[in-house]
Amino acid sequence: MPKQYRSEALAAVHEAALGMAVAGVMSKRTMKVFDDFCLTPIEDMTPERIREIRLREHASQAVFARYLNVTTGLVSQWERGEKRPRGASLKLLTLVEKNGLTSIA
Secondary structure, three states: OOOOEOOHHHHHHHHHHHHHHHHOOOOHHHHHHHHHHHEOOOOOOOHHHHHHHHHHOOOOHHHHHHHHOOOHHHHHHHHHOOOOOOHHHHHHHHHHHHHOHHHHO
């Protein structure tokens, strides 16, 4: 998955920092600081937005859940606002929103 940077300048800074981390001259903790500063944060999704993404992809809750590796009940809870997607699920939803369901197939 390509990284989304706040700007081209921060992309260059992050790539340099990543090189140092890979070379072992920068700690994971410091690299995390660069990640937080340089990368665009993933925004929370409203229940309406999740439903719109699913409907745009012409997927049932069951099919959508299968692609996201979650239960159908969890997708239903997201769409009703009972729970919010977090972590990997939120990243996958963001990918589907930007690139379509086939991007995670």
